[in-house]
Amino acid sequence: MVDVLIIGSGGAGLTAALSAQEAGASVLVVGKSYPTNSQTSMAQGGINAALGNVGEDHVSSHIADTIKSAHGLCDEEMVRQMCADAPKTIEWLENLGVPFSRFDVRGLTSDDKSLSELSSAGLTPAIKTVAQRQMGGASAKRACYAQDYTGLKILHTLYDTCLKENIDFLDEHYLLNLIVKDDVVKGATFLDIRTGEVLQIDAKSVVMATGGYASLYHGNTTNAYGSTGDGVAAVLRAGGAVSDMEFIQFHPTALKHSAILISESARGEGGYLVNEKGERFVDELKPRDEVARAIFAQMQEGQRVFLDVRHLGEEKLMELLPQEMELCKIHEHVDPATDLIPIKPVAHYSMGGIDVDYALEVTGIKGCFAVGECSNAKVHGANRLGGNSLLEIIAFGKFAGENAYKHSIYASSKPAEPTQKEKDTLEIEKLFSQEKRASFYPYRELLGNLFYEKVGIVRENKQLHAALEEVIEMQVAQKTMGIADKSPTNNQNLIDFLEFKNALLLAPTIISAAITRDESRGAHYKLGFESENEAFKQHIVLQWKRES
């Protein structure tokens, strides 16, 4: 039996693993792919910390900006903790060897005010040369970055460190269910993707670091195929709570035809948004919800919308946004140095997720912690600020690892009965034995489009109700769907189906919460209810009733 089982091997999972092991726990990280394949690699813009390396900044400003953007739906204690931990989070990453972008410090002397602040806070002066850039909704240049590969470079450095620290990995294992007895987590069941076998892993504590659910918007999302909310769905099935599910962030600038992300830093560095007439129509540095709605309004008027970075010049673009330059050329056939970039807003991030308390412990499941995009630690509220998600996965990843270890000390070491494993084995066998099943792939696409159109940037109760009906019909139809590939080993068709089932399970939670919320707040914008309503300044928490 392992002390701390970590499910998910992105930035949050790797950080939790390192901190739990450092605290003294035996650790196992289980993921459905390989550690460096995760969604974290796609985070581009930066990681926020009020270092004040480029102009004045304070932790209090970081807190204030985050709370403002959250539109009353965050927990200010959690925001304070995250923002206050940010400088030492950067220091930790610096000490692991993250190759941050740098600027040259000229004339920085030992009596420099910000330097003395650093040393009084016990931080290394080495982080004074970390470059910082502007992101939307931030009152200072606060996002530390590594060109536009911030997530990639943090993730790979974490992975290198995990190898150094001999962290145990179990790759290509797909989470089926949490094992919960008397409201206490006992481990989880997994499908070994290679062999097709179902296995049970016993654990004293579990950390869910399974990522978000924005891939529900299949075809209309910046996310990787795998961001299907597997962990969120597993928690719901196991009796845990989810909250704020209706808050989905739409990123203003994805490439029009491929929905591939163009980082907010493109605007932070001075890029414009223009319509067909070449007119700018919004302050590009407003928070993402407002910018996305402004673009959507232009599109509703029949305007095509573009990102214009031509005035930055090729040299600066290659220096600051090398990845974007390449992606634009490959997927949109435009050269940002000379052409306008066609864009549209698409689903990007799920603010809501597994409901957790101050210790990141899942509501309803003791000993189970959740961190990163899968969790709702209530730091992003109704709208996340760019640069705060990478911060969350590292700052809270450490916190989750430590807390999971603490729980494991006193947790029972009696393994769970194989009941869940047997049940899951039968379920999988059933999928293999079903003949002549309809393909679910068209439904996956249908669901993605349905959500983009009816549960999207601008919502309306009539549309939401229609969407809910369609989803329920789809859930009924799901019983006739199945897999065509019957190979027991390396069956990606099966994994795709299990992922789709998770997405479909979460779909009504998002819609019903959106229906309930008769107001507009942050990323949730509803026609007929265009302003914030104090009565809704609360989290919508959903939990399944126990079978009696």
Next chain:
Amino acid sequence: MQIKILRSETNSHQLYTLPAGEIPLLNALTYIKETQDASLTFSAGCRASVCGTCAVRVNGREELSCSYKVKPGDLIEPLQYHPVLRDLKVDKHKAKETLLKSTAWLHESQEASLTHDDEKFTEKQTDCILCDSCYSACPVYAVNPDFLGPFALTRAYRYTSDKREGDAKTIIDNIQSNGVWDCTLCGECTAVCPKGIDPKMDITMLRGSSLQHGHSDPSFAQQSFGTLDFGGGGGFGFDPNAGF
């Protein structure tokens, strides 16, 4: 248009028909899986050339499926030197072990204020997405399956040249056996890297560092000192006792 894909079950090329038009190979594979053949197996993730999941070989050359534009008649095969799990999906564990053997991480963090030039010095190397394209393209694996290989050595180089590394020597020591000297400097890795990284140059640099740390090229050592033929020959070579 038609493309051919190597299927593992039959060990033969299967022909698939796609609608005309320029699309990334990954979209083509997804299209086939969704509409024609659910058993076709491949790995995919971000669609944006950064997660390192989807590398395959197209007409004998490594490409990321998500960024390669498929052309009529293309022949798609899995990466080389990786055990094939199914169709285009390979087992990357052995390749990843090279990172462990190279000990490519920061061994001893020391305080150093990095500059913009320091960042630029290994910026390219840290763009690596571990897609394993270079590993698949490296001909050394045909003769030496234990070779540490391009991506691990590039990563080793990245840490040895980091000013925060207080113990570069340990990394250098760990990449001598089946490492820097086993590379033939053919440059195949550099040619196929989707991120424009130049492992060949990094390996060359590591050879320089290795010499500085007291290591030597084992093949060179054999040639020079393996035969006891000093002095007595026809005027070249040197007398080891002549006051050098």
